[in-house]
Amino acid sequence: MIDVVSIVIAVVSLIGSLVAAGFTGWISFYIDQVKRRTEAKALIHKYRDPLMLAAYDLQSRLWGLVQMNLLRYIEDEDKKDLVYVYTAFLVGQYLSWTYILRRQAQFLRFSTDKTNKQLNQILDTITNEFSLDRHQGEDPFMLWRGQQMAIGELMTMEEEKGQLYCMGFAAFSQKYHNDLEFHKWFQPIEKGIVLLVDAGARGDAVANHRLRRLQHLLIDLVLLLDQERVALGQNKQLKVDAAHECRCYSCPGAVVVEAHVVSQASKLPEP
Numbered sequence: 001m002i003d004v005v006s007i008v009i010a011v012v013s014l015i016g017s018l019v020a021a022g023f024t025g026w027i028s029f030y031i032d033q034v035k036r037r038t039e040a041k042a043l044i045h046k047y048r049d050p051l052m053l054a055a056y057d058l059q060s061r062l063w064g065l066v067q068m069n070l071l072r073y074i075e076d077e078d079k080k081d082l083v084y085v086y087t088a089f090l091v092g093q094y095l096s097w098t099y100i101l102r103r104q105a106q107f108l109r110f111s112t113d114k115t116n117k118q119l120n121q122i123l124d125t126i127t128n129e130f131s132l133d134r135h136q137g138e139d140p141f142m143l144w145r146g147q148q149m150a151i152g153e154l155m156t157m158e159e160e161k162g163q164l165y166c167m168g169f170a171a172f173s174q175k176y177h178n179d180l181e182f183h184k185w186f187q188p189i190e191k192g193i194v195l196l197v198d199a200g201a202r203g204d205a206v207a208n209h210r211l212r213r214l215q216h217l218l219i220d221l222v223l224l225l226d227q228e229r230v231a232l233g234q235n236k237q238l239k240v241d242a243a244h245e246c247r248c249y250s251c252p253g254a255v256v257v258e259a260h261v262v263s264q265a266s267k268l269p270e271p
Contacts, residue, residue, distance in 0.1 A: 047100060047104070048225050049225075050097050050165075050166070051098065051221075051225060052222055052226055054094040054096075054166070055218045055222050056218070057090050057093065057094075058091060058094045058218055059215045059218035061086070061087055061090045062211045062212075062214055062215040062218070063215055063238070063240055065193075065196060066211050066212055066215065066241075067240045067241070071197050074193070074197060084189075084190050085172075086169065087193060088176065088189040088190065089169050089172045089173070089176075091141070091143075091186075092151050092154070092155040092166075092172065093155065093166050095148050095149075095152035095155065096155035096156045097166055098152060099152025099153060099156055100152075100164045100165075103164070118224055119221075119224060122220055123221070125217055126214065126218065126221065127148060129213050129214050129217060129247075130142065130143045130210075130214070131143060131145050132210065135206075135210075135245075136206075137206040137207055138206060138207065138209050139192070140191075140192030140193070140196050140199075140207055140210060140211065141188065141189060141210055141211060141214070142192070147185065147188065151186070154182060154185060155167055195207055196211075208243075209243035209244065210243075212240050212243035213245070213246045213247070216242065216246050216248035216250075216251060220248050220249050220250075
């Protein structure tokens, strides 16, 4: 009888230990998940505005190239440099902030937060759109993944305390004109503008399809990052006419969506 009681006590003790260990493990896992979500949210909050503004600036430039005849300025000796150089800068600025975000939040893609998952999905889709090489005639602005990463690195600066940020346009312009190694990474953008001009002269509407899809995706990104902000007012943000196989939220067709943005993209853009 004593042996049976001892066995029962031992079994109960073992089960209790297993339950306690399991509960402790679950608590540790839960605390770790909460911590990771909190850190991810803090990083998104920190980099949301610069990434959103970079995406907005780039989509606005793509709008101008595709929809507003911005390419006419390349015939103007005083302004054509801004078409080439500033367009390259805007692409680099966007890639810099995405590079910074992913470098600072490598665990972000494992977050269960719905917004973070959507953010990763849009960022990945934009990366893929830049690198696609399956559509004939859509060569302008094609950048392999390695090129995108290299441009993001080159555009990223670091303060003494380790804070990462994107270089400004003045510094970029000087480096673009004087550093051949730096300049070569942006040649696909420069050549892409030339291809767009040539395609426009031929009446070829396919050449800018990559830009159209990118502009739609960038607006989706702006809206996602801007949805929780307290805005002073709302402006209507236009998407350019849709291209085939667009993976944005609202295609097919050109649509009007609401965005908390600083200016009207429908205005005639400056170079």
